[in-house]
Amino acid sequence: MIDSTALLASFTIANWARSGPLQSSPILFAVSALIFYFIIAGDRHAYSAESLRRASVAVRRSIQSLTWAMGVALLIVFFTKTSTAFPRLTIGAGSVGAFFLMATMRYYFVRNLERAIGGNPFQSLLIVDGDARKPNSPFTSVIQADRRLDPNLNAPELYGHMAASARSADRIVVACPPERRAAWARVLKGADIQGEIYMPELSVFKPLGMENVRGETSLIVAAGPLNLMERSIKRAFDLSVAVTMIILLSPILLMTAIAIKVESPGPVLFRQKRFGRGNEMFSVLKFRSMYVDSSDHSGNRSTARDDRRVTRVGRFIRRTSIDELPQLFNVLIGNMSIVGPRPHAAGSRAENKLFWEVDRRYWERHTAKPGLTGLAQIRGFRGATERERDLLDRLDSDLEYLQGWTIWSDIKIVILTIKVVLHRNAF
Structure with a gap:
């Protein structure tokens, strides 16, 4: 009932807002997508007991099912050569509204299920x-x-x-x-x-489940935080945001490159090896903010306030996070994401301890691509790691993000990041 209401209401509103009197083609598309949705949702256990217990599971499975259903419906429209009969803007607006409304309604339904029926529905x-x-x-x-x-x-x-x-x-x-x-x-x-x-x-x-192959049973202790569908959705989001930001921020990128080149000799970009997905090392890109002979390629020494290694331009771009913008090209290459745990250099330390010596869970944060921003950053856990607590706060936030990932959490973090671009811990 909830899913049907979300899908049909979204297309009805989009149809009315676009053309006034209701047209039959967008509603026909919505009904077709709804039929495919119920078939796929049943196969993906979107109506299972687990989906009624956990809001994150309910939202994830419904969005996955809706994505496939929309794809099948669009393929049918394409191969039957009837696309001209379906107004694209209405279909697009209805689809976006359906994703948002279905996710929101499912989330609040599951969160308030026990209260609504007056007790635990599961015995x-x-x-x-x-x-x-x-x-x-x-x-x-x-x-x-x-x-x-x-x-x-x-x-x-x-x-x-x-x-x-x-x-x-x-x-x-x-x-x-x-x-x-x-x-x-x-x-x-x-x-x-x-x-x-x-x-x-x-x-x-902390097992995730059991696996049985030819009568031999093993304990599943790791599977990566995202499945193929979730990685595809996240990759599409990364590419769309990265391309848009590079185009919109191109004047800033160009002016920053010129300012760096004018102030001090050396390359415009600074490359440093950092931990990526699966603990593989990759070269992260940043605007150079230090004098060439003072650059720390290993990351052994954190930048301090009033650090003499930092140039005047570097001080400004670090404070405004402009120095991180070249990582948009890391996103295009595919070794970073828009949202994820921030990548660290191998020599990074907290209270003279390497990060993984502080907490062995550190390696678990590398089960997904590192990001330009993350849950830790919008919570204010940024800057130098002078104490072990500085690292632990970030680690807890990173693992929380990975365990509860949805595309909506990425969108929310990107929006909230705008508020913390200028931060007091940057120097």
């Missing part, structure tokens, strides 16, 4: 076998396994009692001793419900 059952350690998370009901719920009892009575105990549950979790897990797994496989074995010793790995 969970915990079965405790013996004196096994129990999970800390709350359950709708908890029962103690007795002789009627003995997993080694291979009889109809066991499965009948199991079915009666879990009649209203959406999920069963069993906490049992390790030697009884295989038996409980067999019992759960016979129940028409999601069954889980609680294994607290695996928590240290």
Whole structure:
């Protein structure tokens, strides 16, 4: 209902705003896209229990499904040579509105679901076998396994009692001793419900799931923060923003290059090796802000306030973040993104410790392309890392961004970055 309303309302409003009296072709396009959307959304589990529990999952899966649905509808229009019958501006405005409205409505629906229906819509059952350690998370009901719920009892009575105990549950979790897990797994496989074995010793790995290949099971501990579709959407956003900014800011880029060349001899651009995606090193581009003989290519020494290595032009472009603008070309090349964790040099330190010596989670921030701006930057975590806390604040923000990425978070960060371009920590 929510998805249908978002899609049809967006195209209806766009149709009315563009041409006054409603035309049938945009509505026909919306209905076609909606049919494909429901098929794709069902396949991508956009209506699963997980999508109703987590707003970020609900938004991500709906946007992915809508992207594919719009693509299929456009392909049909193209191959049937009926594109002239569909007003492009109306279709474009309706599509943009549908993405925004669907994401917004899904987000607030999931966030307020429990309040709307007066309680948790999902019923969970915990079965405790013996004196096994129990999970800390709350359950709708908890029962103690007795002789009627003995997993080694291979009889109809066991499965009948199991079915009666879990009649209203959406999920069963069993906490049992390790030697009884295989038996409980067999019992759960016979129940028409999601069954889980609680294994607290695996928590240290923070697993993402399990993989089973030819009967061999392994624990998935890493998968990268973005899938192929999400990377494609993010790349399209990066290219559109980078090209637009290079065109709009070309006078500033040209004037800055001339000013640097006039003030001191040497190249206009400064290149430094920094950590990129997958911990691979790449050359980041910046406008040169220091005298050539004082440039720090390794990043061992952070820039200090009133640093004599910095030129007069350099002081201004660092304070206004103009020195970072050449990284737009890094985005075009493909080794950076508009939004992401800022790239660091290998020699960067906090309280005389290399960054990865401060916190071993540091390497996890490199699971995505580094960015021109990021969540840490709009929160004010910028400038020199004089204390370990300076790095930890940025690291926490970077990991939070990666774990909860959506294209809307990128758009929001870009908008908020405008407010912090002039920042007190730049020198």
